[in-house]
Amino acid sequence: MPYRLHMMVCAGTGCVSNRSLELRDALSAELARRGLDKEIEIVTTGCNGFCGVGPILLVQPDGIFYQKVQVKDVPLLVEEHLVKGRPVKSLMFTPPEAKEPVPRMRDIPFFGKQMLVALRNRGMIDPEKIEDYIARGGYQALAKALTTMTPKQIIEEIKASGLRGRGGGGFPTGIKWETCVHAHSEDGVRYLVCNADEGDPGAFMDRSIIEGDPHSVIEGMVIGAYAIGAHQGYIYVRHEYPLALKRFMIALDQAREYGLLGKDILGTGFDFDIEVHRGAGAFVCGESTALMASIEGRVGEPRAKYIHTVEVGLYNKPTVLNNVETFANVPVIIERGAKWFASIGTEHSKGTKVFSLAGRVKNTGLVEVPMGLSLRELIFDIGGGIADNGKFKAVQTGGPSGGFLPEDLLDLPVDYEKLYEAGSMMGSGGVVVMDHTSCMVDVARFFVDFLQSESCGKCTPCREGIKAMHGILSRICDGKGSEADLATLEELCSVVADTSLCALGGSAPNPVLTSLRYFRSEYEAHLQGKCPAGVCRALITFRINDKCTGCHLCFKACPTSAVLGEPKQMHSIIQGKCIKCGACYDVCKFEAVTKE
Amino acid sequence: MAIKEVSEEKVREIARRWGGREGFLVEMLQDVQTEYRYIPEAAIRTLSKEVGVPVGQIYHLATFFKRFSLKPRGEHVVSVCTGTACHVKGAPRVLDACARELGIGVGETTRDGKFTLEEVRCLGCCGLAAVVTVNDDIHGHVTTSKVPRLLKRYKGTEKASHGEADDQ
Numbered sequence: 001m002p003y004r005l006h007m008m009v010c011a012g013t014g015c016v017s018n019r020s021l022e023l024r025d026a027l028s029a030e031l032a033r034r035g036l037d038k039e040i041e042i043v044t045t046g047c048n049g050f051c052g053v054g055p056i057l058l059v060q061p062d063g064i065f066y067q068k069v070q071v072k073d074v075p076l077l078v079e080e081h082l083v084k085g086r087p088v089k090s091l092m093f094t095p096p097e098a099k100e101p102v103p104r105m106r107d108i109p110f111f112g113k114q115m116l117v118a119l120r121n122r123g124m125i126d127p128e129k130i131e132d133y134i135a136r137g138g139y140q141a142l143a144k145a146l147t148t149m150t151p152k153q154i155i156e157e158i159k160a161s162g163l164r165g166r167g168g169g170g171f172p173t174g175i176k177w178e179t180c181v182h183a184h185s186e187d188g189v190r191y192l193v194c195n196a197d198e199g200d201p202g203a204f205m206d207r208s209i210i211e212g213d214p215h216s217v218i219e220g221m222v223i224g225a226y227a228i229g230a231h232q233g234y235i236y237v238r239h240e241y242p243l244a245l246k247r248f249m250i251a252l253d254q255a256r257e258y259g260l261l262g263k264d265i266l267g268t269g270f271d272f273d274i275e276v277h278r279g280a281g282a283f284v285c286g287e288s289t290a291l292m293a294s295i296e297g298r299v300g301e302p303r304a305k306y307i308h309t310v311e312v313g314l315y316n317k318p319t320v321l322n323n324v325e326t327f328a329n330v331p332v333i334i335e336r337g338a339k340w341f342a343s344i345g346t347e348h349s350k351g352t353k354v355f356s357l358a359g360r361v362k363n364t365g366l367v368e369v370p371m372g373l374s375l376r377e378l379i380f381d382i383g384g385g386i387a388d389n390g391k392f393k394a395v396q397t398g399g400p401s402g403g404f405l406p407e408d409l410l411d412l413p414v415d416y417e418k419l420y421e422a423g424s425m426m427g428s429g430g431v432v433v434m435d436h437t438s439c440m441v442d443v444a445r446f447f448v449d450f451l452q453s454e455s456c457g458k459c460t461p462c463r464e465g466i467k468a469m470h471g472i473l474s475r476i477c478d479g480k481g482s483e484a485d486l487a488t489l490e491e492l493c494s495v496v497a498d499t500s501l502c503a504l505g506g507s508a509p510n511p512v513l514t515s516l517r518y519f520r521s522e523y524e525a526h527l528q529g530k531c532p533a534g535v536c537r538a539l540i541t542f543r544i545n546d547k548c549t550g551c552h553l554c555f556k557a558c559p560t561s562a563v564l565g566e567p568k569q570m571h572s573i574i575q576g577k578c579i580k581c582g583a584c585y586d587v588c589k590f591e592a593v594t595k596e
Numbered sequence: 597m598a599i600k601e602v603s604e605e606k607v608r609e610i611a612r613r614w615g616g617r618e619g620f621l622v623e624m625l626q627d628v629q630t631e632y633r634y635i636p637e638a639a640i641r642t643l644s645k646e647v648g649v650p651v652g653q654i655y656h657l658a659t660f661f662k663r664f665s666l667k668p669r670g671e672h673v674v675s676v677c678t679g680t681a682c683h684v685k686g687a688p689r690v691l692d693a694c695a696r697e698l699g700i701g702v703g704e705t706t707r708d709g710k711f712t713l714e715e716v717r718c719l720g721c722c723g724l725a726a727v728v729t730v731n732d733d734i735h736g737h738v739t740t741s742k743v744p745r746l747l748k749r750y751k752g753t754e755k756a757s758h759g760e761a762d763d764q
């Protein structure tokens with residue numbers, strides 16, 4: 001079956017929603033029609049990470065990268081590239097400053113600075129085929145671990161690698177495993193749980209890892225289970241991720257069939273299996289104790305953690321809980337060794353980190369970089385800078401528990417400690433970039449609103465405190481705030497942070513505190529009745545200026561008929577009718593609609 | 597579309613599919629939600645008997661998680677992502693546009709039972725922000741002005757009974 005070429009069609013969620021599956025079918029039909037299907041194989045891969053330019057098509061082994069490929073491009077592509085051997089320039093990616101399109105994937109800046117460890121098989125395999133994973137060296141680490149290493153050696157290796165949890169807290173993984181082994185369990189039962197709840201609104205690393213390479217997570221889990229002596233594992237996946245769930249289920253079945261999961265794994269006598277639980281839409285269920293309660297069939301409310309879950313966790317047994325990306329790193333460490341892993345990154349943050357780059361940045365998508373890269377490199381070199389020629393204002397890391405960082409901190413190296421010192425955190429790896437069109441008070445309110453609705457309500461500081469914070473922020477956004485509100489807000493923040501039961505409340509003030517610390521002038525402007533970014537509706541007015549050509553687009557777009565004017569004549573807005581939805585602003589091609 | 601009659605047999609089958617295990621209560625509720633598009637009281641009672649846990653515990657779960665609804669939901673569920681990435685790309689305005697277009701508020705269902713409008717916090721495709729899903733279809737790069745056309749596709753099957761026919 002020596003295929004001459006492989007066409008890797010991206011089937012991550014982003015590309016699928018851009019109709020990549022139809023593209024694949026069209027390609028396959030065209031290859032068959034021209035009798036090329038014996039020499040060229042089509043592979044459906046997981047997410048490539050460059051979601052903004054999908055559907056993505058990669059031709060291997062040449063590494064030619066095509067983007068935004070449509071079904072109608074298929075005949076040309078097959079004729080030119082596959083038959084005549086002339087790659088099609090018009091479908092290649094042209095980086096923002098470059099004049100010529102870049103043919104090869106590795107030459108594109110977005111990919112060039114990345115280092116793939118957790119995402120090592122990204123775009124190279126069909127996630128629904130275990131053979132593909134094995135062909136790329138998959139499950140070799142498992143074989144090595146189970147046949148040549150003792151559980152203790154594995155734990156030592158993970159400890160030496162310096163791997164820290166990728167789910168938010170950054171706790172050293174090896175120490176967590178060791179503590180679990182030493183924890184007392186009457187009947188010797190221990191559990192291993194994978195956290196795939198990914199609740200951070202603005203993060204999709206775990207989703208992509210499971211969708212693109214589910215076996216890497218399974219392999220990591222089995223190695224972890226062997227190290228701590230667990231025979232039952234669980235994975236808790238958000239129900240919002242149907243594709244990830246489907247691929248993980250397929251992978252589990254295949255692993256069982258191949259004797260890599262279930263009874264007597266690889267003939268070593270070690271038993272371990274994994275049970276899947278779907279979350280049902282609650283952010284707090286990503287928290288360890290809430291997650292375990294939820295797996296037991298109870299409501300996901302956290303408990304106080306005087307005793308940690310590694311000692312008394314799921315069904316009151318010692319339990320290791322790790323994030324998807326943490327597990328995906330484990331096989332590589334076993335295979336390539338702790339030394340190699342520890343050579344990447346900074347002093348206290350080893351290895352790489354996957355970030356989901358989103359918001360007002362040119363290249364949105366998923367990237368994996370060595371720890372210690374600066375925010376500037378992440379946003380400007382890899383992310384290509386700000387979209388639509390906007391001006392950078394802030395970057396938000398760590399999701400609702402993290403904070404906003406301003407321009408003068410762009411050279412901050414990204415690692416656990418540095419981000420924490422700046423008032424933010426690594427979190428799960430969501431990086432949302434904001435430009436002059438984002439209002440910091442509004443975004444702070446957004447996070448507080450999110451946390452308010454996600455608070456489980458069990459403890460008072462979090463339930464009531466966040467609500468009070470939200471009230472104040474809303475007042476400020478409505479232009480009704482006062483100087484005293486800012487002081488109250490700061491005080492509330494410290495009470496909520498100090499007295500909440502779990503980290504949801506404990507870190508809830510971060511977005512507010514960092515926005516106050518770095519963007520206080522925006523708060524002050526709101527107190528004066530101005531929203532500099534033009535976002536807070538109570539404080540803005542839409543008008544039409546004399547650049548208006550009378551194209552009538554805004555007239556048609558206005559849902560409340562607030563725009564007046566005949567075609568080809570200057571239009572105007574009836575303020576009393578205007579609901580400030582911004583539809584006219586969005587459709588205007590002449591910068592004739594202004595907001596202030 | 598009519599609301600499905602709740603069948604005790606069907607709910608029992610769901611409970612058995614998950615071995616009647618308490619640990620799978622959330623999964624059972626997921627299946628009930630998928631089957632009936634809400635969690636009917638009768639189903640809660642049946643599950644309580646099958647699994648052997650108090651009705652209150654199941655209500656607690658059914659009201660705690662966002663995915664579950666005690667009221668019947670529409671045939672098409674329109675979910676507007678209001679995650680961070682979508683927020684900074686205009687999700688609040690998209691949400692308003694959907695509400696206007698459907699003539700209902702967030703969390704409500706149109707009177708003909710066709711549409712339910714919901715917010716969801718991040719669908720994990722932030723690269724496509726702003727994102728709206730209708731049932732299982734993901735629509736990326738949505739703006740206020742694209743909303744009418746997007747929703748029109750789903751009004752199709754029967755005559756739309758509310759809202760105006762939209763412009764292009």
Ligand SMILES: Cc1cc2nc3c(=O)[nH]c(=O)nc-3n(C[C@H](O)[C@H](O)[C@H](O)COP(=O)(O)O)c2cc1C
Pocket residue numbers: 164165166167168169170171173195196197198199200283284285286287288321322323324326428502503504
């Ligand atoms: C409110 C809250 C939400 C959380 N959500 C997640 C999540 O979605 N995914 C995750 O891996 N960890 C989440 N965590 C962190 C987990 O509690 C836990 O620390 C982590 O899963 C441990 O894995 P790690 O050591 O591999 O990072 C959350 C914590 C809190 C307090």
Ligand code: FES
Pocket residue numbers: 201202203677678679680681682683717718719720721722723725726727
């Ligand atoms: S924020 Fe909308 S998909 Fe992530």
